[in-house]
Amino acid sequence: MRQESMEQRIRVAVLGRNGRMGSEAVRAVSDAPDMDLVAALGRTDDLSELVRAGAKVVVDLTVPDATRENVRFAVSHGMHAVVGTTGWDDAALAELTAQLAESPGTGVLVAPNFAVGAVLAMKFSELAAAFFDSVEIVELHHPRKLDAPSGTAARTAELVAAAREAAGVAPSPDATESDPRGARGADVSGVHVHSVRLQGLVAHQETLLGNAGEQLSLRHDSFDRVSFMTGVLLGVRSVAEHPGLTHGLDGYMDLGL
Incomplete structure (x- = not known):
């Protein structure tokens, strides 16, 4: 045995x-x-x-x-x-x-992310994306991270964009005409992704979804690897x-x- x-x-x-x-x-x-x-x-x-x-x-x-x-x-x-x-x-x-x-x-x-909660947050973002007019992603990591946006954020944006396209949802409304300094963040498959690098953080991400009169926030935090x-x-x-x-x-x- x-x-x-x-x-x-x-x-x-x-x-x-x-x-x-x-x-x-x-x-x-x-x-x-x-x-x-x-x-x-x-x-x-x-x-x-x-x-x-x-x-x-x-x-x-x-x-x-x-x-x-x-x-x-x-x-x-x-x-x-x-x-x-x-x-x-x-x-x-x-x-x-x-x-x-x-x-x-x-x-x-x-795997863009191995945290079970992060994987679920990505899936929930994908499921919710077709029901909201607007969607943006904010990812926050420690300052030693080599890439931006994070692989998790980029993958989330790709999944969200595909879900919205399949459902026939229009692009998020945005009247911005001038952004010489990139304040609107990276454009990943039509979804704006914002990267924060801050001492004391590990890995954090929030998907923000908005309709007239309501907002849904899907956030995951990893406090330890x-x-x-x-x-x-x-x-x-x-x-x-x-x-x-x-x-x-x-x-x-x-x-x-």
């Missing part, structure tokens, strides 16, 4: 062990009763260590410049990947999909059951929608 239990444990490698998310993932995997942490690599470590360690699932929490090559290496060696690094645009996702087509049975999860680990572990446990590319943790969550 003990031998069978050991064989069922998931052999996991974490890339980005020295980062804030990566170090948290190392602890989470190490503490998980059904996982073995077989490798934890820094940014410049040799990826061949993943093969020598016999990793079955690779968790990539590195930086945008490295993530594509890391995942390409994992897939080429038949390893599943759970990815929380930003930098995956449509072209990169298409390239990854093509690679996965040549590796049947291999799964990759690319441990909030992301539930989703990381869900991804590790589920990725082998979902061959091909899954974009967003909601693909592994039974939301009944």
Whole structure:
């Protein structure tokens, strides 16, 4: 019985062990009763260590410049990947999909956010978007974050825009004619996204939806990076059951929608 239990444990490698998310993932995997942490690599470590360690699932929490090559290496060696690094645009996702087509049975999860509450807030924003005239997104993060807007905010804007287009909703009303300093924020698929970088924050996002006489606010706050680990572990446990590319943790969550 003990031998069978050991064989069922998931052999996991974490890339980005020295980062804030990566170090948290190392602890989470190490503490998980059904996982073995077989490798934890820094940014410049040799990826061949993943093969020598016999990793079955690779968790990539590195930086945008490295993530594509890391995942390409994992897939080429038949390893599943759970990815929380930003930098995956449509072209990169298409390239990854093509690679996965040549590796049947291999799964990759690319998740803009691993916090369950954030994933639900994204889904609720998508559901609500078709019922309101106006929608904007504000995301707030710590000042060490490398990208703006955040991957979560960009993905939320894309989902919201698609839902509004499918429902035939007109663009949000906006009489702005002059904005030389970009005060209206980034335009992501027609949705304005505003980024705040402030000391003391971790990860926070609010979707603001408005109609005449009413407003709906959907906000999620992560006060500690441990909030992301539930989703990381869900991804590790589920990725082998979902061959091909899954974009967003909601693909592994039974939301009944």
